[in-house]
Amino acid sequence: MIAGVILAGGLSRRMGGGDKCLLPLGGRPILGHVIDRLRPQVDLLGLNANGDAARFADFGLPVFPDSIEGYAGPLAGVLAGMDWAAGQGADHIVTAAADTPFFPTDYVIALRTARVADESPLAMAMTPGEGDRLDRHPTFGLWPVDLRDDLRQALEGGLRKVVAWTEPHGCARAIFHDRSTDPFFNINTPDDLAKAGEMLDAEGA
Template sequence: MRQPLGVILAGGLARRMGGGDKGLIPLVGRPLLSHVIDRLEPQVAGLALNANGDPARFDDFNLPVLADSIDGFAGPLAGVLAGLDWAASQGVDTIVTAAADSPFFPCDLVPQLQLAADLDAAEIVLAETSDGRHPTFGLWPTALRDDLRAALTGGLRKVVAWTDAHPSTTALFPAGDLDPFFNINTPQDLARAKAAL
């Protein structure tokens, strides 16, 4: 199995952080996005960023920036679709997604998702901890991109509503004092992340 491509989902509106790009918020002297790149890049064959608006604001990261192809704010699934279309154009069968505001996800995310896919003969795998499923962290096949496009065009927005309609499973990750998929949504979360680092 060829290594998947990685797609960092940074298309959120960050309302609880006052708007703007959460990935550009400093965390211990570096943008939050840099921490996410450091975790995901060694696990994948290539990396891109899903974000809307002017891509120039991400120039310092030297990554392809993939905009949503679905009009309006369609949520994480629109970012997954953008990633799937990009991967298909590269001749790659799968992508792994990670959220731009989660700096502590496991360094073995990709192999664990792939292992779960093999064990359960699943097309889609989502990360899971004792806190539940984490639908922005997943393994997705490019073969389902037209199905996803149709679902999004039809108004579907909830990730698990789409994944549960296909052969899917989860990869279980241990959660200690801090869930590895903890994401930064508020200034309080940012303070907690700084303390953890």
């Protein structure tokens, strides 16, 4: 069983603070678009967010905060998701950032396929960059919940960088080719929000 975890625990500094996932895109919150993308791909769905959970009540999702204090980055959200999913009987989670509304509808199956083919415990989404470079998308990955105690220990020891934890364990690369637009485009600034509106219009054209 795979649980989907939407990561909304960041500080949104470049957007001026607050919950950027609640900003309107195409007449409804960004988070609504993310939920619509991820829900059909997973067995259950939850939201990692810090602060008052009541502000997300309209979405009908379980909300759980980071268990590591001090805004320790996306890995803290991954750990919170692992702990929640383990209590639900799931053996893996897939994560998606709450500010990235256009990720692929075949995202989860691509991660699973890459993990099995590579015989790795973890998988991360990647897209082709310039030349032979691959661009990592570290908030988009497949994570086994039985590694949660290992991750907890690493975070308590001060580790914050996602790839510094994933690479030693073995992390498959799920490469998303031939997309007309960046499927992992994320909204960090007001200009990004305007561009996302244009992308949404083009998607619906």
